[in-house]
Amino acid sequence: ALQHYHKPSIFNSDQGAQFTANAFTGTLKQAEVKISMDGRGRCYDNIFIERLWRSIKYELIYLKAFDDGNHLSQEVSTWFRWYNRQRPHQSLNNRTPDEIYYESCL
Incomplete structure (x- = not known):
């Protein structure tokens, strides 16, 4: 997705397993995308x-x-x-x- 679309400056997500996996966060870090995660259990x-x-x-x-x-x-x-x-x-x-x-x- 990073190659196909514009690279975001920040990626905000909850703390789901798919977003905290090393492969995922490593890809974002390598692309110099800032990672922002919500507090655990705080849907608002x-x-x-x-x-x-x-x-x-x-x-x-x-x-x-x-x-x-x-x-x-x-x-x-x-x-x-x-x-x-x-x-x-x-x-x-x-x-x-x-x-x-x-x-x-x-």
């Missing part, structure tokens, strides 16, 4: 990402039956494209995340 430290997971659960996961992991992966990818490119966000004055991001690149 990362309230925006928690809201994102709530949205995908209630707008997709709980509403559909998936044939297998590949089907789930395809549907999640489609949902994220829609979420970022087409779905207006109240917190962004009813604009999409893509609109905000691409304006910041100008």
